[in-house]
Each structure stands twice: as C-alpha cells, then as structure tokens.
Amino acid sequence: MRNSPFDHRPLWDLGKALREVLEAGDDRAFVARVMAEVRVLDLRLRRGDWWEVLGTWARPGLVAAAALVALAVGLTLATAPAAPVQPATAEEALRAETEASVLTVASTPPDVGFILAAFPER
Amino acid sequence: MSVKESVLATRAKAGDQEAFGELVERYAGQARRVARAVLGDPDDGDDAAQDAFLSALRHLHRYDENRPFGPWLMRIVANAAADRRRRRKVRAADELSESTVGGGPGPDVETDRRAFREAFREALAGLPERQRMAVTLFDVEGYSHAEIAEILGIPQGTVRSDVFHARRRLRTALTSWQHHWKEEVV
Numbered sequence: 487m488r489n490s491p492f493d494h495r496p497l498w499d500l501g502k503a504l505r506e507v508l509e510a511g512d513d514r515a516f517v518a519r520v521m522a523e524v525r526v527l528d529l530r531l532r533r534g535d536w537w538e539v540l541g542t543w544a545r546p547g548l549v550a551a552a553a554l555v556a557l558a559v560g561l562t563l564a565t566a567p568a569a570p571v572q573p574a575t576a577e578e579a580l581r582a583e584t585e586a587s588v589l590t591v592a593s594t595p596p597d598v599g600f601i602l603a604a605f606p607e608r
Numbered sequence: 609m610s611v612k613e614s615v616l617a618t619r620a621k622a623g624d625q626e627a628f629g630e631l632v633e634r635y636a637g638q639a640r641r642v643a644r645a646v647l648g649d650p651d652d653g654d655d656a657a658q659d660a661f662l663s664a665l666r667h668l669h670r671y672d673e674n675r676p677f678g679p680w681l682m683r684i685v686a687n688a689a690a691d692r693r694r695r696r697k698v699r700a701a702d703e704l705s706e707s708t709v710g711g712g713p714g715p716d717v718e719t720d721r722r723a724f725r726e727a728f729r730e731a732l733a734g735l736p737e738r739q740r741m742a743v744t745l746f747d748v749e750g751y752s753h754a755e756i757a758e759i760l761g762i763p764q765g766t767v768r769s770d771v772f773h774a775r776r777r778l779r780t781a782l783t784s785w786q787h788h789w790k791e792e793v794v
Contacts, residue, residue, distance in 0.1 A: 494768075500775060501747035503782055507729040508641040508748065510650050517636050519654075520661045521629050527662060528625065 614673040621668045628668075631677065632661055638678070638749050639685045645744040646689035648733050652696070653689070660688035679755045686741055686759055693737070731781035735774050742767050743774035 510516070613634075619627035639660055644653030664671075664684050671680050732740060741760060745751045746767075753771075757764040 494771065494775075496747045496750060497775065500743075500778060500782060503728055504645075504732065504744060504748045504778070505641065507725050507732060508644050508744065510637075510640040510644055510653060513633070513636040513640070516640060516654060516657070517629070517633050520632050520636070520658050521625070523658060523662055524625060524628060524632075524665060527665065528623075 613677045617668065617671055617673050617677055620665070621671070628665060631681075635678065635681055639681065641748060642682060642685050642741065642744055643689040645732065645740045646686065646737055647693055648729075652692060656689040656692045657685060659692070660685040663688060676755070679751065679759050682745065682749075682751070683759045683761075690737065727784075728778070728781055731778055735777060738762070739770045739774035742770035743778065746771045747775070 613631070616627045616631050620631060636657070639657040640650075640653055643656040643660070644650055647653045647656060660681070664681055667684075671677070735743070738760060742756055745756045745759060746753070751759065753764045753767045756767045756771075760767065762770075
C-alpha cells in the first residue's frame with residue numbers, strides 16, 4: 487500500500503490553504519456563546535429532573551404493564567372451563583346422539599323415519 | 609489521547625461545567641472548521657458547531673473515556689453540520705457548478721490573497737460533502753484514515769479514495785495560484 491496513490495500523508499501546503507479558508511476567527515467569543523447555552527441547558531435539566539426520570543421510566547413501564555395484562559388475559563382464557571353447548575332444538579338434540587351430523591349440511595329436510603327411529607319401540 | 613482529556617470528560621460527565629468548558633476551548637477551532645467545511649457559511653458553521661457541543665454534553669454518558677475524545681466529538685460535529693445542511697437545503701456553496709473546480713481566476717488576473725482564498729473556497733465548495741469532510745479532517749485536523757472512517761461511518765478505503773479525489777481537485781485550484789502562494793509562504 488505504500489506506493490498506492492491512496493496511501494498519503496497530510497500535505498502541509500494544501501492543509502494550510504484549507505485552514506486559511508475555513509478559519510472562522512475568534513474562538514473565545516464562540517466558546518463564551520456555547521458555554522452560555524450550556525448553562526441554560528444545565529438549568530433546564532436541573533428544573534426538569536423529575537420529568538426526565540419519569541420520562542425515562544414511562545416507556546418501559548407501559549411495556550411491562552401491557553405484558554402483564556396480556557399474560558393475565560392469556561391465563562384466564564387458558565384456565566377457564568369451556569362452556570357446554572346446549573342443543574337448541576329437539577332435532578339438534580337427537581342429532582347429537584346419532585351419526586346424523588351430516589344432516590346439518592344437507593339441503594333437504596330430515597327424513598321423518600330417521601327421527602322416529604331415534605325413539606326406541608315400546 | 610492525553611490523559612487529561614479523559615479526566616476532563618469524566619469530570620464533565622459528573623456535571624463539572626468548567627471541565628466541559630475546557631473541552632469546548634480545545635476543540636472549538638476544529639469543530640468550527642469542520643462544520644464550515646460542510647456548510648460553507650461561517651455563521652451556519654458556528655451554529656452547527658454549537659449544536660454539536662450541546663449534543664455532546666447531553667450524550668456524554670455514551671462517551672467511552674478509554675477512547676480518544678476528538679473523533680467522538682467530530683462525529684457529532686459532522687452529523688450536526690450535515691443535518692443542518694439537509695434542513696436548509698439550499699446554500700450558495702452547494703449550488704456551485706463543478707466546472708468552477710479547478711477554474712477561477714488565474715494568477716495573471718488577480719494575485720491578491722483575498723482572490724486566492726475566494727477561488728480556493730469555491731473549489732472546496734464544489735466538492736461533494738463527504739470529500740470536503742474527509743480532506744478537512746485529514747489535511748487540516750490531522751486525523752488518520754481509520755479515525756476519519758469512524759467519524760464519517762464509512763470504510764477506510766472510501767476515506768482514502770475521498771481524500772485522494774478531493775486533493776486532486778483542490779490541487780488544480782491551488783496550482784493556478786501556486787506561484788503567488790510560494791511568494792507568501794517562503
């Protein structure tokens with residue numbers, strides 16, 4: 487890499503010319519200006535300390551609360567007993583005890599004989 | 609990195625304004641030059657440099673005292689200047705045609721120092737932003753390629769290439785004034 491045109495050392499003349507056009511003048515005035523802002527910022531931070539602290543806690547707090555709520559809902563749903571499905575009509579009750587579930591999707595009405603067969607003969 | 613700088617940074621972290629002031633004093637010139645290299649305008653440059661120092665103060669807790677303070681701060685300066693430039697978008701310096709690079713008045717037209725500065729400033733303004741930062745950090749501020757890569761968040765090879773191309777274009781502008789320049793510095 488030593489002979490590469492990209493492997494160079496600082497050029498004093500170019501650096502000097504650049505510095506000359508970039509020099510902004512009196513640094514002391516600039517430093518004073520920055521430090522005045524620093525004091526204002528510091529004062530603001532001191533005044534707002536509590537809000538800063540609360541602010542830093544707000545987001546993790548919300549996330550933790552949301553996670554707890556989600557966990558509680560999940561547990562409730564997982565442990566709750568499933569509600570028994572009550573048959574709504576006599577016909578549904580009959581179907582539930584036979585293999586007639588296919589009738590639920592049939593487009594024709596159920597056969598009367600099928601219904602009667604569900605009752606034992608006496 | 610001098611030990612004192614790390615001590616100053618530690619004290620500044622603990623809320624010591626005087627220590628932070630010392631760091632501002634040390635890096636004021638550098639920060640202003642780098643910001644000005646990006647923005648062109650000295651007032652904008654100072655505003656960006658000030659933003660950078662205040663941002664550095666707010667984020668001092670992220671600074672690792674085992675590493676040099678300069679590159680850490682210069683990264684903030686470069687970002688602050690680039691942000692400001694993006695916000696304002698239009699600056700006269702950015703609108704300069706690339707044809708002005710290497711051009712400008714020749715030594716036979718104007719030979720005074722002011723004209724030279726103006727021509728060189730235009731040549732600098734005609735460079736892409738990243739090249740301006742790279743060549744300023746390398747040739748003016750003396751940062752290494754590795755440090756500049758860290759500051760600008762780009763690979764070292766890209767820094768080398770940027771410095772090379774920036775120099776080549778600035779050299780053209782400089783050469784036309786070389787005669788005058790030598791008279792000034794010798």
